[in-house]
Amino acid sequence: MRTYIRNARIVDGTGRPPVEGGIVIEGDTIVHCGRLSPADEPRPADAAVVDVGGRTVIPGLVEAHLHLSYNNVKVIADLDLNCPPEYSTLVSARNAELALHCGYTAARSAGSIHAVDVALKRAINEGLYPGPRLLAAGRDICATGGMADWNASYLKLGMDGLALIADGPDQVRAAVRRVIKDGADVVKCYVGGDALLPHTPIADCTYTLEEVRVLVEETRMRGRISAAHVRGERSSRVAAEAGVDSIEHATYAADDTLKTIRDKGLTLVPGLRYLHSIVENGPRFGITEEIIGPSGLREEIKQAADTYRRARDLGIRMCPGGDFGFAWCPHGEYAKDIQVFVDVIGFTPLEAIRCATLWGAELMRMQDRIGSLVPGKLADLVVVDGDPLRDIAVLQDRTRLSVMKGGAWVTCRV
Numbered sequence: 001m002r003t004y005i006r007n008a009r010i011v012d013g014t015g016r017p018p019v020e021g022g023i024v025i026e027g028d029t030i031v032h033c034g035r036l037s038p039a040d041e042p043r044p045a046d047a048a049v050v051d052v053g054g055r056t057v058i059p060g061l062v063e064a065h066l067h068l069s070y071n072n073v074k075v076i077a078d079l080d081l082n083c084p085p086e087y088s089t090l091v092s093a094r095n096a097e098l099a100l101h102c103g104y105t106a107a108r109s110a111g112s113i114h115a116v117d118v119a120l121k122r123a124i125n126e127g128l129y130p131g132p133r134l135l136a137a138g139r140d141i142c143a144t145g146g147m148a149d150w151n152a153s154y155l156k157l158g159m160d161g162l163a164l165i166a167d168g169p170d171q172v173r174a175a176v177r178r179v180i181k182d183g184a185d186v187v188k189c190y191v192g193g194d195a196l197l198p199h200t201p202i203a204d205c206t207y208t209l210e211e212v213r214v215l216v217e218e219t220r221m222r223g224r225i226s227a228a229h230v231r232g233e234r235s236s237r238v239a240a241e242a243g244v245d246s247i248e249h250a251t252y253a254a255d256d257t258l259k260t261i262r263d264k265g266l267t268l269v270p271g272l273r274y275l276h277s278i279v280e281n282g283p284r285f286g287i288t289e290e291i292i293g294p295s296g297l298r299e300e301i302k303q304a305a306d307t308y309r310r311a312r313d314l315g316i317r318m319c320p321g322g323d324f325g326f327a328w329c330p331h332g333e334y335a336k337d338i339q340v341f342v343d344v345i346g347f348t349p350l351e352a353i354r355c356a357t358l359w360g361a362e363l364m365r366m367q368d369r370i371g372s373l374v375p376g377k378l379a380d381l382v383v384v385d386g387d388p389l390r391d392i393a394v395l396q397d398r399t400r401l402s403v404m405k406g407g408a409w410v411t412c413r414v
Contacts, residue, residue, distance in 0.1 A: 001026075001027060001048070001407070002024070002025065002026055002042060002046060002047035002048070003024075003025040003047060003048045003050065003379075003407060004022060004023070004024050004025075004041065004042040004047040004048070004049045004050070005022055005023040005024075005025070005050050005052055005057065005381075005383070006022040006036075006041065006049060006050070006051050006052070007022070007051045007052055007053055007054055008020070008021060008022055008023060008052050008054075008055065008056075008057045008383075009054055009055065009056045009057065010023065010033060010034065010056075010057050010373060011056055011057065011058045011350065011353055011373075011388070011389065012033065012059070012372050012373040012374065013058065013059040013353060013354055013357035013358045013371055013372035013373060014354065014358060014372050014374075015350060015351060015354045015358075017350070018056070018389065019034055019035065020035065020054075021033070021034045021035040021036060022034075022035075022036050022041065023057065023373065023379075023381070024036075024042060024047070025379040025407045026407075027407055028378055028379055028406040028407040028408075029376065029377070029378060029379060029407065030373060030374065030375050030376065030377055030378070030379050031375055031376075032375060033373045033374060033375060050412070050414060051414075052383050052402075052414045053414065055383050055384060055385055055386075055414065056383070056384045056386070056387055056388060056389070057373070057381055057382070057383050057384070058353055058357065058373075058381065058382050058384060058388065059353075059357040059358070059370070059371055059372055059373050059380060059381055059382070060103065060104070060105025060106060060132075060357070060370065060380030060381055060382060060403070060404075060405065061102075061103045061104045061105065061106075061334070061335070061338075061356050061357060061360070061382065061395070062104065062105075062106045062107065062108070062319065062321075062356060062357060062359075062360025062361055062363075062364065062370075062371065063099060063104045063106075063107040063108070063132070063320075063321045063334050063360075064107075064108050064246075064267075064269045064319035064320060064321035064322075064360050064363055065108065065110040065248060065269050065271055065319075065321035065322040065323065066099065066107040066108060066109050066110060066321065066324070067109070067110055067111060067112060067323065067324070067325050068091075068092035068095045068096055068109065068112055068116070068117055068120065068325075069083065069088045069091065069092045069095075069112035069113045069114070069116055069117070069325075070323070070324070070325025070326065070331075071088075071091040071095065071325055071331075072325070072326075072327050072330065073325055073326045073327060074285050074286070074326075074327045076150060076197075079113070079162060080113060080151075080159065080161055080162045081151075083113045083114070083161065085113075085114040085116065085161075088112070088113050088114055088116050089114075089116045089119065089120070092112060092116045092117065092120050093120060093123070093129050093131070095325070095331045096120060096124065096129065096130070096131030096132065096134070097129065097130045097131055098331055098332050099131065099132050099331070099334065100130055100131055100132050100403065100405065100410055101398055101401075101403060101410065101411060102332060102334055102335065102398045102401070103335070103382040103395065103398065103401045103403050104132050104334060105132050105133060105370070105380035105381075105382075105403065105404075105405045106132050106133040106134075106360065106361065106364060106366065106370055106371075106380065107132040107133070107134055107135070107321075108134075108135045108137075108186060108225075108246075108321075108360075108363060108364050109121075109134060109135060109136050109137040109138075109185075109186060110137055110186070110188055110227060110248065110322075110323075111137045111138070111139065111140040111162075111163075111188050112136075112137065112138070112139075113139075113161045113162050114139075114161050115136070115138035115139050115182050115183065115184070117134065117136040117137060117138065118136040118138050118182060118183035118184065120134065120136075121134040121135075121136045121183075121185075122183075130410065132405075133364075133366070133370065133380075133405075135185040135186050135225070135364055136183060136184055136185050136186065137179075137184050137185070137186040137187070137188050137227070138179050138182050138183060138184040139161075139162060139163055139164055139179060139182070140162065140163040140164070140188050140189065140190060141163065141164050141166055141172065141175045141176065141179065141187065141188065141189040141190070141215065142159070142163040142164070142165055142166070142189065142190045142206075143165070143166065143167055143190070143206045143207050143211075144165055144167050145199070145200075145206065146165075146190045146200060146206035146207070147190040147192070147193055147194055147197060147200040147204075147206065147229065148162055148163040148190050149163065149165055150197065150199060163190075164178060164179065167211075168211065169210055169211055169214040172189075172207075172211045172212075172214050172215050172218075173214050173215075173218050176214075176215055176218040176219055176222075177218065180219075180222050180224060184224065185224055185225065186224065186225045186226075186227055186246075187215065187218075187219045187224050187225070187226050187227070188226075188227040188228070188229070188248075189207065189212065189215055189226075189227070189228050189229070190206065190207075190228070190229045191205060191206060191207045191212060191228045191229060191230050191235040191238055191239050192204060192205060192206070192228075192229060192230035192231045192232050192234075192235030192236070192249075193206070193231060193232065193235075194229075194231060195231075195275075195295040195296055195297045195300055196278070196287070196291070196295055196297070201296075202231045202232050202251070202252065202296060202300060203232040203233075203234065203252075204232065204234075204235065205232065205234035205235040205238055206235070207235075207238065208238070209238050209241055209242060212228065212238055212239060212242035212244065213242045213243075215242070215244075216242050216243050216244055216245075219245075225245045225246065225363075225364075225365065226243075226244045226245045226246070227244065227245065227246040227247075227248055228242075228244040228246070228247060228248060229248045229249065230247060230248065230249060230250050230253075231249050231250070231251045231252060231300070232251075232252050233252045233253060233254050233257065236250040236251075236252065236253040236254075236257050237253075237254075237256075237257045237260075240253075240257050240260040240261050240264070240266065241260060243264050243266065244266065245266060245267065245363075246266070246267045246268075246269055246363060247261055247266055247267065247268050247269070248269050248271065248322070249269070249270060249271055249322075250268060250270075250307065251270075251300050251303055251304045251307055252300075252303055252307065253307055253311075255310065258307070258310055258311050258314055258316065259314065261311070261316055262311075262314045262315060262316045265317075266316075266317075267316075267317045267318070267319060267359070267362075267363045268308075268311055268316050268317070268318045268319075269318070269319050269320075269321055269322060269363075270304065270308050270318060270320075270322070270340075270345070271321065271322020271323050271337070272301075272304055272305075272308065272322075272337065272340045272344060272345070273320075273322065273329065273333075273336045273337040273339075273340045274322050274323040274324075274326070274329050275297065275300060275301050275304060276301065276340065277326070277328045277329035277336075278292070278297060278328055278329075279292060279297065279298065279301065280328070281327075281328035281329070282328045284328070285327045285328055287328070305344050305345070308344070308345045309345055309346055312345055312346060312347060317355075317359050317362065317363070318341070318345075318355055318359070319355055319356070319359050319360045319363050320334075320337040320338045320340070320341055320352070320355060320356050320360075321334070321337060321360075322337060332398075333396065335392075335393075335395040335396040336396060338352050338353075338355075338356050338392055338395060339392050339393055339395075339396070341355055341356075342392045349388055349389045349390070349392045350389055352392060353388065353392075357371050357372065358371040358372045359371075378406055378407075379404055379405075379406060379407040380404065380405050380406065381403075381404050382395075382401050382402065382403055382404075383401070383402035383403075383404075383413075383414055384400060384401060385400040385401070385402075385413065385414075386400055398411075399413070400413070401413070402414050
């Protein structure tokens with residue numbers, strides 16, 4: 001099957017300026033992208049010709065930090081005790097389809113309860129359910145008393161559905177092996193705390209450098225991707241020194257830590273929209289000023305803008321994505337994080353699209369197949385009814401997006 005998308009304004013994801021032209025697709029693969037002479041244009045007898053009327057075409061977006069099993073979370077129990085496996089599987093499948101309709105043709109999981117993302121990845125790959133190309137993470141790894149170990153000891157509940165509790169190098173190594181055995185592509189650990197969790201405040205560092213180095217070593221030996229939740233400088237420094245592939249947040253990272261991230265070629269995933277959404281929408285869900293004020297959240301938001309601008313100036317690879325699925329930051333709003341890259345961090349819209357496409361593909365180690373519109377790569381793309389280089393917010397309106405994954409239209413509105 002051959003498809004010809006003509007009369008397109010092509011933003012190819014590499015950071016190069018847009019060009020006017022067309023895209024020729026054979027099966028699931030791009031064979032031409034760019035200008036075509038009239039003589040070389042495929043004819044309707046030879047291809048399905050789609051005239052997009054000068055609309056902008058970008059690569060399929062990549063969500064770099066996706067929690068498919070998070071669903072309208074209002075209280076902490078909605079992340080574990082209120083999540084039976086059967087229900088979590090159903091909502092995860094729905095959220096995966098929603099992400100695809102929002103233009104996200106690839107995504108990297110950052111953990112899911114009951115490791116439902118592992119099964120969902122298989123179902124998507126087998127064509128049973130629609131969804132993005134997915135790297136699964138399964139359950140997280142956390143130290144005793146760490147961020148994902150919040151159930152009181154006297155309850156004797158543990159955290160088994162959400163996280164593996166591991167202390168010391170030997171237990172951490174065993175936990176990595178268990179997560180990989182269960183089907184994970186990504187091994188994520190919690191090294192730092194969070195503003196809204198009093199048992200692990202922002203400044204906490206809950207793993208030693210030795211423990212995180214073991215996690216990275218074991219993960220790399222098995223060809224997987226390591227990720228670490230950090231916020232304060234101490235935890236950010238530990239993750240950077242250990243060489244964690246993907247640093248999640250690192251809100252308070254100092255210059256030396258950012259330079260280590262850059263020099264080691266690591267990726268930073270800010271997830272900044274999540275913080276803004278708490279202040280904007282949290283009060284409607286019980287996160288009042290009495291909670292926000294003492295938490296240090298506003299100070300963190302201010303610091304985050306400074307940290308991520310410094311990271312941008314250092315040339316650190318940064319990818320949008322993070323923590324959608326809370327009531328105040330719901331699934332379907334993923335592209336708001338791209339807008340944060342422009343409005344707060346200071347990327348141009350063209351640069352932000354590269355962050356959300358090619359750099360996301362590089363984080364997923366799939367840049368040879370996705371992330372940019374070049375011949376030989378899979379035909380994952382989005383036709384935008386509007387100009388994202390003038391108004392990046394247009395990517396938030398999925399009614400203005402036509403989405404193709406692997407040469408097949410998911411939605412076609414042109």
